[in-house]
Amino acid sequence: MSEPTRHGTIPIELPHLFDEVEPDPVEGCAGCAALAQVREWARATGDRTTITDANVLMRRHPEGHR
Numbered sequence: 001m002s003e004p005t006r007h008g009t010i011p012i013e014l015p016h017l018f019d020e021v022e023p024d025p026v027e028g029c030a031g032c033a034a035l036a037q038v039r040e041w042a043r044a045t046g047d048r049t050t051i052t053d054a055n056v057l058m059r060r061h062p063e064g065h066r
């Protein structure tokens with residue numbers, strides 16, 4: 001009784017958590033401008049947490065965009 005050899009190596013693709021598309025600041029929005037500035041500073045210092053925070057805030061703007 002010989003069982004066929006199984007190659008159970010299924011490539012698992014990890015979600016690119018730190019590779020998400022960054023939102024663009026909306027023109028004329030002071031909040032976006034501030035967040036873009038913060039994001040730039042964070043990028044300069046390699047602060048990924050702050051970059052992500054700025055992106056999240058920019059995407060889900062508290063006041064929204066009109």
Ligand SMILES: [Zn+2]
Pocket residue numbers: 026029030031032033058061064065
């Ligand atoms: Zn905005």
